[in-house]
Amino acid sequence: MPTPLDSQATISEEIATYAKDPSGPQPRLDYAPYRSSILRHPTKALKQADPEGAELLAPVFGPTDVDPLEADLTIQDGGEPLGERIRVQGRVLDGDGRPVRRQLVEVWQANASGRYIHQRDQHPAPLDPHFTGMGRCLTDDDGRYTFVTVKPGPYPWKNHQNAWRPAHIHFSMFGTDFTQRLVTQMYFPGDPLFALDPIYQSITDPQARERLVASYDHDVSEPEFLLGYSWDIVLTGSRTTPMEATDD
Numbered sequence: 001m002p003t004p005l006d007s008q009a010t011i012s013e014e015i016a017t018y019a020k021d022p023s024g025p026q027p028r029l030d031y032a033p034y035r036s037s038i039l040r041h042p043t044k045a046l047k048q049a050d051p052e053g054a055e056l057l058a059p060v061f062g063p064t065d066v067d068p069l070e071a072d073l074t075i076q077d078g079g080e081p082l083g084e085r086i087r088v089q090g091r092v093l094d095g096d097g098r099p100v101r102r103q104l105v106e107v108w109q110a111n112a113s114g115r116y117i118h119q120r121d122q123h124p125a126p127l128d129p130h131f132t133g134m135g136r137c138l139t140d141d142d143g144r145y146t147f148v149t150v151k152p153g154p155y156p157w158k159n160h161q162n163a164w165r166p167a168h169i170h171f172s173m174f175g176t177d178f179t180q181r182l183v184t185q186m187y188f189p190g191d192p193l194f195a196l197d198p199i200y201q202s203i204t205d206p207q208a209r210e211r212l213v214a215s216y217d218h219d220v221s222e223p224e225f226l227l228g229y230s231w232d233i234v235l236t237g238s239r240t241t242p243m244e245a246t247d248d
Contacts, residue, residue, distance in 0.1 A: 025208030026242050033198035035159050066104065071137040073107075073149035081131035083112025083150030085226040088186070088214065091143040092173060095237025099143025104174040106136040107147055114153030114167075123156050148226065154193060166193040166200060173233065183244045186231050187213045203242050211241055 031037050074081055088107075092100040110116050111133060113125040131150065139145050152167045168185045175181070187200065194200055194209075203209045211234075220228020233241045 025203065025205045025211075025240060027199075027202040027244060031198060031202035033160070034202050035198075037202065066136055066138050068137070070135050071145075071147050073109075073131065073133065073135045073147065076135075077130045077132050079130035081111065081128050081150050083128075083131075083153075085148070086151050087146065087148050087220055087222070087226050087228045088169065088231060089144065089146040089217075089220055089228070090214075090231040090233060092139050092145065092233045092235070093143055094235055095240070099139070099141070100235065101139055101141055101143055103139045104136060105139060105145045106134070106172040106174075107149070107169050108134045108172075109149065109152040109169045110155055110167075112150050112153050114155030116155075121155075125153070125155065151188070151227075154191075159198060164193055164196070166191040166197050171233065173235075182235070184233070184241055185212060185244070188229070189213055189216060208242050211239065 069075065074085060092103060092105065094100060108116075110121075111128040111131045113128070115121055115123065115125040115127055117127060117131075117133060133152075135147055135149065137145050137147065149169070152169060154164050154167050157163050157165055166187055168187050171184050171186055173182045185199075187194070200209060200212070203212070214229040214231035217228045217230040220230060222228070235241070
């Protein structure tokens with residue numbers, strides 16, 4: 001049987017492991033070059049959430065709650081957004097390569113100019129009136145997700161002098177209840193900012209870092225319309241996709 005996302009207890013155990021194994025495949029919680037991680041990383045023992053209590057307050061997601069059109073970020077806001085149109089697709093798998101079916105996958109990203117629709121993002125790049133930067137879908141029977149969007153631009157952040165984030169898309173995955181959530185980032189191949197980005201470099205295992213980088217997939221591209229990228233998300237095992245310990 002396909003497994004859902006890891007239980008909260010398992011996620012808590014993994015977070016504790018991140019702190020104990022700075023050379024492992026997951027991000028360092030207290031990676032000094034990523035300045036805010038020093039202030040924000042967990043310093044106290046994690047508490048087990050009451051799943052019944054969480055389910056009373058949490059939303060419930062099913063096929064009737066997610067419109068297929070939500071997976072196309074280029075048609076959501078009254079017009080066509082600017083930028084390089086792309087398709088990102090892949091599978092959500094467990095550690096044995098089995099598909100994780102009917103799980104909610106959310107994405108959010110900056111626009112093609114590298115700006116989010118968010119009051120805290122005020123750097124001098126244009127907003128796109130036809131791009132919200134948010135989408136979601138449910139994985140199918142093969143564990144597959146697909147999004148159509150525009151390629152996000154890099155953007156400045158105030159971590160250090162002349163700091164720029166590589167182009168990336170945030171991914172969030174939900175399991176069978178609201179306490180089962182994992183968050184990560186997908187990057188694009190060949191980005192020159194990788195070596196300069198403390199968030200990417202906080203994963204000190206080079207092979208694990210590479211698992212965050214999508215592959216250009218010519219079979220996913222469409223002639224005269226869009227370029228395609230493939231990126232699988234593995235939840236457990238030796239090929240686990242690195243996950244963020246905290247939302248960022």
